[in-house]
Amino acid sequence: MPMLNKNRIYLSAPHMSGKEQFYIEDAFTSNWIAPLGPHVDAFEKELALHVGANDAAAVSSGTAAIQLALCLLDVKEGDKVFCSSLTFVASANPIMYLGAEPVFIDSEPETWNMSPQALEEALHDAAKEGNLPKAVIVVHLYGQSARMEEILALCNNYHIPVIEDAAESLGSLYKGKASGTIGKFGIYSFNGNKIITTSCGGMLVSNDVEALNKARFLATQARDPAPHYQHSQKGYNYRLSNVLAGIGRAQLQVLEERVNARRSIFERYYQELAHIPGIQFMPEMENTRSNRWLTALTLDEQKSGISNHVLLQALAEDNIEARPVWKPLHMQPLFAGVRYYSHSEHANVSEQLFKTGICLPSGSNMTEEDQWRVIQCVKNCFKHKNSFFSDERRITKITGKSAG
Numbered sequence: 001m002p003m004l005n006k007n008r009i010y011l012s013a014p015h016m017s018g019k020e021q022f023y024i025e026d027a028f029t030s031n032w033i034a035p036l037g038p039h040v041d042a043f044e045k046e047l048a049l050h051v052g053a054n055d056a057a058a059v060s061s062g063t064a065a066i067q068l069a070l071c072l073l074d075v076k077e078g079d080k081v082f083c084s085s086l087t088f089v090a091s092a093n094p095i096m097y098l099g100a101e102p103v104f105i106d107s108e109p110e111t112w113n114m115s116p117q118a119l120e121e122a123l124h125d126a127a128k129e130g131n132l133p134k135a136v137i138v139v140h141l142y143g144q145s146a147r148m149e150e151i152l153a154l155c156n157n158y159h160i161p162v163i164e165d166a167a168e169s170l171g172s173l174y175k176g177k178a179s180g181t182i183g184k185f186g187i188y189s190f191n192g193n194k195i196i197t198t199s200c201g202g203m204l205v206s207n208d209v210e211a212l213n214k215a216r217f218l219a220t221q222a223r224d225p226a227p228h229y230q231h232s233q234k235g236y237n238y239r240l241s242n243v244l245a246g247i248g249r250a251q252l253q254v255l256e257e258r259v260n261a262r263r264s265i266f267e268r269y270y271q272e273l274a275h276i277p278g279i280q281f282m283p284e285m286e287n288t289r290s291n292r293w294l295t296a297l298t299l300d301e302q303k304s305g306i307s308n309h310v311l312l313q314a315l316a317e318d319n320i321e322a323r324p325v326w327k328p329l330h331m332q333p334l335f336a337g338v339r340y341y342s343h344s345e346h347a348n349v350s351e352q353l354f355k356t357g358i359c360l361p362s363g364s365n366m367t368e369e370d371q372w373r374v375i376q377c378v379k380n381c382f383k384h385k386n387s388f389f390s391d392e393r394r395i396t397k398i399t400g401k402s403a404g
């Protein structure tokens with residue numbers, strides 16, 4: 001039974017700094033309660049400066065930013081777009097909005113992100129078939145950057161632009177550069193669970209200022225420059241509100257603090273749990289800095305004697321919110337029959353990560369006490385694994401599904 005007397009520990013709760021109220025108040029007193037306004041302009045400039053991109057366009061969500069990037073690359077019905085498979089569905093939904101066809105690419109073990117090996121094979125096949133993708137969407141999972149150098153080299157060979165889905169990796173670095181600023185376009189999400197939040201919101205970044213001006217145009221119903229309301233192409237209502245942009249400005253000021261807090265939560269989990277046989281934490285590739293948005297690990301059931309499902313159940317019973325690793329998109333009913341390239345003939349990395357992975361609570365506003373409660377719960381689960389085995393049988397009995 002859940003320990004309802006204990007406070008709930010969330011996976012990644014919003015963390016306000018206190019300065020947000022100042023900007024909200026300013027939006028109210030100036031009556032800029034609109035999509036667009038001075039806070040939107042300032043938020044765009046401040047974020048672009050922070051990540052070192054020439055320009056940034058603030059939009060209503062990370063998903064909208066991906067769709068706009070695809071529009072800017074002229075993705076339309078019948079086109080192909082390659083996309084990481086191990087990710088949240090929002091990475092690929094915009095491909096479908098435009099009537100294009102996704103092709104999913106597996107992960108590789110060191111970054112958990114797009115496998116250059118699988119990408120190479122997919123590009124080779126597509127070239128042979130005379131049907132190259134219009135774009136490649138590379139996801140930086142849980143804050144860890146993908147192998148951008150190898151991926152860009154492959155895509156450049158075929159002149160295919162790369163969109164970085166950096167929804168989860170704002171504040172992360174790849175070889176000294178901000179995650180999201182290396183491909184043609186990068187996108188960030190400010191959803192409530194992200195490292196900084198505007199409740200909902202997103203940003204499209206690029207060094208191509210002209211393209212971002214076009215994104216702003218498309219995101220405001222594609223209104224032609226005429227005194228009357230005139231439209232020559234399809235547009236969207238995707239801009240960010242001035243109130244939310246104000247929240248974003250205050251949040252951006254504490255981004256580095258938030259990264260440090262999440263990294264130190266990871267460190268604490270690592271120090272306390274990494275010695276347990278069968279536990280392996282998500283690696284951090286050399287020459288990169290992950291924002292450690294979520295601390296993720298895998299459980300080798302043969303060595304640990306416990307599956308990720310059993311651990312998730314134990315945490316849930318202690319009123320702690322933890323999650324399995326994303327279910328790969330090529331395994332989703334929505335994408336049944338969609339083409340997929342695995343890392344190698346023998347290694348299906350994303351499927352293995354899904355089967356064994358778990359994300360621990362990682363919010364930057366977790367108290368030390370909360371962090372110790374999570375650690376203790378995990379340790380207890382291993383200490384009493386025999387009783388959890390019987391729990392596993394119990395889960396099987398209740399759900400009719402194996403927990404392992």
Ligand SMILES: Cc1ncc(COP(=O)(O)O)c(C=O)c1O
Nearest residue numbers: 061062063088090091167189191
């Ligand atoms: C990898 C990834 N891509 C895209 C998104 C979509 O962002 P949003 O919720 O702001 O639309 C999210 C999160 O929600 C995400 O985790």
